[in-house]
Amino acid sequence: MNKINTIIGVISIVFGLLIIYLSRNMGMFDEYGVPGERFWPFGLALLFIFLGVMQCLSVVIDKAKHITQTVDLSSTAVTRAYLLSGLIILYSTALYYIGFIVSSLIVIPIIMWMMNERKVKRLALASVGIVAVVYVSFDIIFNSPLPIPAFLD
Amino acid sequence: MEVLDAFLIVFSPETITMILLGVFGGIVIGALPGLTVNMGIALLLPLTYTFQGMTGILLLLGVYCGAVYGGSITAILISTPGTPASAATVLDGYPMARKGQAGRALGLSTLGSMFGGIFSTIALILIAPQLAKVATGFSAAEYFALAVFGISIITSVSSHSIIKGLMGGALGLAIATIGLDPMTSGMRFTFDSVYLMGGISFIPILVGLFAFSQGLISFEEGYRERNQTTLNAIKAKIDRILPTKADFKRVLPTYLRSSAIGTGIGTIPGVGGDISSFIAYNEAKRWSKHPEEFGKGSPEGVAAPEAGANSVTGGCMVPLMTLGIPGDGATAIIMGAFMVQGLALGPQLFTDNPVEVNSIFIGLMMANIFLGILGFLCMRMFVKVMDVPRSILVPIILVLCCVGSYSVNHNITDVFVMIGAGIFAYVLIKLDFSMSPIVIGMILGPMAESNLRRALTMSQGDLSILYTRPVTATFLAIALLTLLLPVIGPTVKAYWKKRKNK
Numbered sequence: 001m002n003k004i005n006t007i008i009g010v011i012s013i014v015f016g017l018l019i020i021y022l023s024r025n026m027g028m029f030d031e032y033g034v035p036g037e038r039f040w041p042f043g044l045a046l047l048f049i050f051l052g053v054m055q056c057l058s059v060v061i062d063k064a065k066h067i068t069q070t071v072d073l074s075s076t077a078v079t080r081a082y083l084l085s086g087l088i089i090l091y092s093t094a095l096y097y098i099g100f101i102v103s104s105l106i107v108i109p110i111i112m113w114m115m116n117e118r119k120v121k122r123l124a125l126a127s128v129g130i131v132a133v134v135y136v137s138f139d140i141i142f143n144s145p146l147p148i149p150a151f152l153d
Numbered sequence: 154m155e156v157l158d159a160f161l162i163v164f165s166p167e168t169i170t171m172i173l174l175g176v177f178g179g180i181v182i183g184a185l186p187g188l189t190v191n192m193g194i195a196l197l198l199p200l201t202y203t204f205q206g207m208t209g210i211l212l213l214l215g216v217y218c219g220a221v222y223g224g225s226i227t228a229i230l231i232s233t234p235g236t237p238a239s240a241a242t243v244l245d246g247y248p249m250a251r252k253g254q255a256g257r258a259l260g261l262s263t264l265g266s267m268f269g270g271i272f273s274t275i276a277l278i279l280i281a282p283q284l285a286k287v288a289t290g291f292s293a294a295e296y297f298a299l300a301v302f303g304i305s306i307i308t309s310v311s312s313h314s315i316i317k318g319l320m321g322g323a324l325g326l327a328i329a330t331i332g333l334d335p336m337t338s339g340m341r342f343t344f345d346s347v348y349l350m351g352g353i354s355f356i357p358i359l360v361g362l363f364a365f366s367q368g369l370i371s372f373e374e375g376y377r378e379r380n381q382t383t384l385n386a387i388k389a390k391i392d393r394i395l396p397t398k399a400d401f402k403r404v405l406p407t408y409l410r411s412s413a414i415g416t417g418i419g420t421i422p423g424v425g426g427d428i429s430s431f432i433a434y435n436e437a438k439r440w441s442k443h444p445e446e447f448g449k450g451s452p453e454g455v456a457a458p459e460a461g462a463n464s465v466t467g468g469c470m471v472p473l474m475t476l477g478i479p480g481d482g483a484t485a486i487i488m489g490a491f492m493v494q495g496l497a498l499g500p501q502l503f504t505d506n507p508v509e510v511n512s513i514f515i516g517l518m519m520a521n522i523f524l525g526i527l528g529f530l531c532m533r534m535f536v537k538v539m540d541v542p543r544s545i546l547v548p549i550i551l552v553l554c555c556v557g558s559y560s561v562n563h564n565i566t567d568v569f570v571m572i573g574a575g576i577f578a579y580v581l582i583k584l585d586f587s588m589s590p591i592v593i594g595m596i597l598g599p600m601a602e603s604n605l606r607r608a609l610t611m612s613q614g615d616l617s618i619l620y621t622r623p624v625t626a627t628f629l630a631i632a633l634l635t636l637l638l639p640v641i642g643p644t645v646k647a648y649w650k651k652r653k654n655k
Contacts, residue, residue, distance in 0.1 A: 004584060012320055019327065022342060033614025037334045037341055040602040044330065047323050055316050071583055077376040078583075081369045085576045088365075088551055092568045095555065108548045115375050115544035126545050134556055142203040144560040 001069035005059045012052030019045035084114060100146040104131045159511030163519060168208045172516055175215025176523040177531075182216070183223020183235045184538045185546065188367065190220040190236050191588070194486045195363035196550070199356050199557035201490045207509055210490045211516035217483055218466050218520040222266035222528065225459055226535055229258045237427040238462035241434040245447060245454025256532075258455050260394040263528035264401070265408055265459035270521030272412035272460075273419060273467025277474075278514045280420070281503075284475040288500035293607035294618050296499070298628035300601035303478035305632035306422040307590040308639050315639050318590045321581070325594020326601075328353055335603040348566055355489055355595065357558040357571035362588045363486065364557075365575025368550035370582065375543035394532050404456040407437045411460035418461075419468015422480050433461025463524075467517060473498060474510065477600065482589035488596050 019041050027036035072078055087110065094103035108127040117123060138144045162168060175197070182193035193216050201209025224235030229246035242262060249258035291299070307322040308315050331342045332352030343349040396404075411433035418429040437457030438447045447454050469480030477499035479485035491498050496506060503510055528535075558571035578588055612618035620626045 008317070008320070008584065015327075026339070026341065029614070032610075034610045035606045035614075037337055037339045039606065041327070041330050041341065044323055044327050048320070048327075051316055051320050051323065055320070058314075058316060073580070073583060077373045080376055081373045081579065082576075084369060084372055084551075085572065085579075088555065088572055089569070092555055092565065092572060095559070095568065096565045100556065104552055108552065111372075111548040111551065112544045115372065115547060116379055117542075117544040122545075126548070130545075130549055130552060134552060138556060138560060142200060142560075144200075144203045145563065146556060147559060147565065 001071055002059050004071050006056055009052045009055030009059065012048050012055060014052075016045040016048030016052065019048065080114065084111065087111070087114075095147040097150050099149040099152070101131055101135065102149070104134070155507040156511050158508045159515050162207055162508065162512045163211065163515045167204075168211055168516070169519065171204070171208050171212040172215045172520050173523050173527075175212040176219040176520050177527055179216035179219020179221075180223035180226075180524070180527060180531075180535055181219075181538050183220035183239075184226040184535050185223075185541065186227050186231070186233045186235055186539075188235070188371070188546070188550075189363070190217065190224075190238075191363045191482045191486060192367040192550075193220045194483055195359045196553055196557060198359060198486060198490060198493075199560050201493050202356075202561055206494070207512045207516065210487070210494060210496075211512065211520070213487050213490050214466075214513070214517055215520040215523070217487065218270055218463070218517070218524050219527075221463050221466060222263070222270075222459070222524050223535070225262040225266065225455075226259065226532075227539055229262060229455070230255060230536065231539065238430050238465070239458070240427060241430040241458035241462075242455060244434065244458075245449070245451045248448070248450035249452075249455065252450050254450065256391040256394050257396070257400065257452070258450075259391065259532055260396045260529070261400065261404060261452055261455045262459040263394065263525060263532070264396050265404070265411070265456045266463040266528070267521055267525030268408045269412045269415055269460035269462070269464035270466055270524060271518065272409075273416040273464035274514065274517045274521060275467075276416045276464075277467040277470050277517070281471050281475050281510075284471065285500040285503040288475055289504060291500065291624065293604045293611060294622055294625045295628070297601055297604035297608055298619070298625040298632070299476050299478060299499075300597045300604060302628045302632040302635070303422065303476075303597045304593060304601065305635040306478070307593055308636055313585050317584070317586050319636075321586050321588070321590035322594040325591040325596075326598040327594075328358065328591075329595050329598030330602075335599055336606050348564075354561060354567050354570060355492070356561045357567040358574045358595070359486055359489060359592060360554050360558050361571040361574025361576075362578045362591060363482075364550060365554045365571060366578035366582060366588070368547055368554060369575065369579045371543055371550065372547045375547065378543075391533060391536065394529055400452055404452055406440075407453045407456045408460045410436060410440065411457040412464040415461040415464030416468040419465035419480055420471045422472050422478050427462075429465045430458035430462040433457040463521075466521075470513070470517065474502060474513065475500060479593060479596065482592065485589060485592045485596055489592075492596075 023038045023041045026038035028038045028042065030036055087107065091103055091107040105127050108130055109123040112123055112126060135146060139146050179193055182188045183190065194213050197213060197216055201213065221236060221238050224239030225242045227233045227235040228239040228242040229250050232243050232247040234240040234243055246258045246262065304322055307318050331349055333350060334341055340350065414433045414436060415429045418432065434454065434457045437453045438444050441453055443451065469484045472478040472480050473484045473488060479488050488498060496502060496509060554571060555568050558567045559565065561567055608618050619629065
C-alpha cells in the first residue's frame with residue numbers, strides 16, 4: 001500500500017501542475033482586482049499539490065501503519081471485473097448501432113455466463129424478462145425513449 | 154393555501170404512486186446485501202428527468218427512506234447488514250431470529266423505522282422554517298462560507314484517509330470547473346469540445362460513481378463467493394410481524410430516545426445513519442433495565458438502532474433544505490434531483506417555493522407511513538428478495554446504469570462518461586477512496602466559486618469581507634475546525650493521555 005499511496009501523491013501533484021498549465025491563458029484578476037476565470041482552478045491546483053505532498057509525507061511518517069495493507073488490483077476476480085467493463089463499453093457501442101433490445105438480449109446472458117450461470121432456461125428467461133421490464137418501464141410508462149438501431153433513426 | 158396546494162401535488166395519483174413505488178424499490182435495494190442506499194438513489198436519479206415538478210424528488214425520498222429500513226431485513230435474517238446503518242441491528246436482531254423470533258424482530262424494526270422516520274419528519278417541519286428565517290438575510294459572502302462549511306464535511310464522509318477524502322473533494326471541485334465560467338461565461342477546460350461546453354453531465358457521473366462501480370464490486374464478490382458456502386439464512390417461519398401491545402409498551406421509550414438521537418445527529422452534516430444507530434444502541438443499553446440481554450436478542454437492541462438510523466432521514470433534510478448543505482452522500486445525490494428541477498436549495502427555497510417545501514414535508518411523511526404499511530404487509534416478499542442470485546442482479550444494475558445515463562439527454566456520450574466514471578470509481582474504492590466527497594465537491598463547487606467571486610466583486614477585491622462579517626467568519630471557522638480536527642484531534646488526545654500518565 002505504501003508504494004501505491006506514494007503514486008497517488010505523485011499523481012495529485014502532477015494533476016495540480018497540469019491544471020496550472022492548462023489554465024495558463026485564463027485571467028487571474030481583472031483591473032478592479034476581482035477574481036477571474038483562473039482564480040478558482042488555480043486555487044484547486046495548489047490544493048492538489050498540497051494534498052499530494054501531504055500524501056507522500058504521510059507514507060513516510062506512517063510507514064509501519066500501511067505496510068500490512070494490500071490492494072487488490074490484479075487478482076483473477078478483479079481482472080474479470082475489468083473484462084466486464086470492457087464488455088459494457090462494447091454494449092454501449094452496440095446500443096448506438098443495434099439499439100437497446102438486441103444488444104441487451106446479447107449482453108445479459110454473457111454477463112450471467114461470466115458469473116457462472118449455466119442453466120439455459122434461466123439465462124433465456126432472465127434476459128427476456130429484464131429487457132421486457134426495462135423497455136416497458138422506460139419507453140412506455142416513463143415515456144423516455146431507449147436507443148434504437150442507428151439505421152432506423 | 155400553500156399547504157393545500159402541496160396536498161394536491163402529493164396526493165395526485167402519479168406522485169403518490171411514485172412515492173409508494175420508491176419506498177418499495179428502496180426496501181428491495183436495502184434488503185439486497187451489497188446494494189447501497191446511494192446506489193439505489195443514483196440508479197433512479199435519471200428517472201427524475203421524466204417527471205414534472207416534485208414527483209421525481211419525492212420518488213427519491215421514498216427510495217431513501219425505504220433503503221435505510223430495508224437493510225434491517227438481511228441484518229436480522231442472515232446477519233448481514235444490507236446497509237451500513239443496519240450494522241447495529243445485527244447485534245440483537247440475528248440472535249432473536251436464531252431464537253425463533255424472526256417475525257418479532259422484523260416487526261420491531263419495521264415499527265421502529267416508521268416511528269423514527271415520522272418523528273424526524275415532524276422535527277423537520279418544526280425546525281426547518283425557523284432555521285430558514287434566520288438564513289434569509291445571507292449575502293454572497295455567507296453563501297460562500299456555507300459552501301465551504303458543506304465541503305468541510307468531506308472529512309467525516311471519507312472512508313479511512315482524510316487526505317484521500319480531501320483529494321476526492323478537490324476532484325469533484327475540479328470536475329465542476331469544466332464548462333462555461335459561471336461569471337464571465339468564458340470557456341474552461343473544454344478542449345474545443347461541444348459536449349464539454351455545458352460542463353460534464355452531472356447525473357452520468359453520479360450513476361457511474363455509485364451504481365456502476367457497485368455493479369462491478371458485486372460481480373467481483375460473486376466471483377469470489379463461487380466456491381464458498383451459502384450464508385447462514387434463517388429459514389424459520391415468520392409468523393406474527395405486528396408487534397404485540399406489551400412489546401410496543403416496552404420499546405416505546407427506546408423509540409422516542411433513539412428517534413431524538415437520530416434526528417439530532419442527522420442535522421449535523423456528514424455524520425450519518427451508521428453512527429446514529431450505534432449511538433442509539435449504546436444509549437438503549439445504558440438506559441435499559443436489562444442490559445445483560447443486549448447482544449443475546451434484546452427487543453430494545455433491535456428497536457434502538459432502527460429508530461436511530463431512520464430518524465436520520467428527516468434530520469439530514471434540515472441542513473439540505475435550509476442551508477443547501479447535504480447531510481450525507483444520499484442527500485448529496487438527492488440535491489442533484491433538486492438541481493434538475495431548477496430548485497435552489499437554501500433559505501430562499503422557503504420564500505420562493507413554499508408549495509414545494511410543503512410537498513417535501515408531506516411527501517416525506519407519506520413515505521414513512523408507506524414504509525410501515527409495506528413492511529408489515531409485504532415482509533414475506535421482501536424476505537424472498539434475498540434469494541435473488543447475483544448473476545441476475547448484476548446484469549440488471551449494469552443495464553439500468555447504461556439506460557439511465559442515456560435517458561438523461563438521449564445522448565450515447567453520457568453512457569461512455571458513466572462507464573468511465575464507474576471504472577475510475579471502482580479503482581478508487583479499491584485504493585481506499587470514498588465517493589461521497591467527489592459528489593459533494595461537484596455540487597458545492599459552483600456555489601462556493603460563484604459566491605466567492607460575487608463577494609469579492611462586492612468588496613472590490615477586499616478579502617476582509619470573509620472575516621469581518623460574523624456569520625461568514627463563524628461558518629469559516631467551523632469549517633476550518635472540521636477540516637483540522639481529524640488531523641489535530643488524535644495528536645492532542647495522545648498528548649493529554651501522555652500527560653495524564655506522567
